Amino acid sequence: MTYWKRIACLILLGAGAMLAEQWTGWITDAKCARDPAGNFVGDAHKKCIEQGQPIVFVNEADKTIHLITNADQMKQVQDSVGQKVTIDGAAKSDGSIEVRSVVQATPTP
Numbered sequence: 574m575t576y577w578k579r580i581a582c583l584i585l586l587g588a589g590a591m592l593a594e595q596w597t598g599w600i601t602d603a604k605c606a607r608d609p610a611g612n613f614v615g616d617a618h619k620k621c622i623e624q625g626q627p628i629v630f631v632n633e634a635d636k637t638i639h640l641i642t643n644a645d646q647m648k649q650v651q652d653s654v655g656q657k658v659t660i661d662g663a664a665k666s667d668g669s670i671e672v673r674s675v676v677q678a679t680p681t682p
Contacts, residue, residue, distance in 0.1 A: 593662065
């Protein structure tokens with residue numbers, strides 16, 4: 574029986590790794606994310622977050638807005654507010670994202 578438990582654990586771990594995704598876009602606050610002009614860069618976003626706005630990710634590809642569920646636990650996310658980034662994480666069924674890592678996005682030429 575122990576053998577089958579090990580196999581089951583390996584399968585579950587592998588399935589979890591396959592769910593990880595990568596996106597490029599901006600980390601901002603929920604209020605500014607709805608800006609039709611697309612002004613997601615700068616320090617103004619940090620003030621809105623200090624006033625209670627949740628931290629979100631705006632996907633560059635389709636401009637969808639995703640709540641970052643673990644933003645309060647990741648200094649990388651907090652330090653990247655108002656910046657274009659590439660994130661690795663897991664999309665949840667409600668459209669939110671649990672971020673695993675954040676790196677500065679490479680500027681497009």
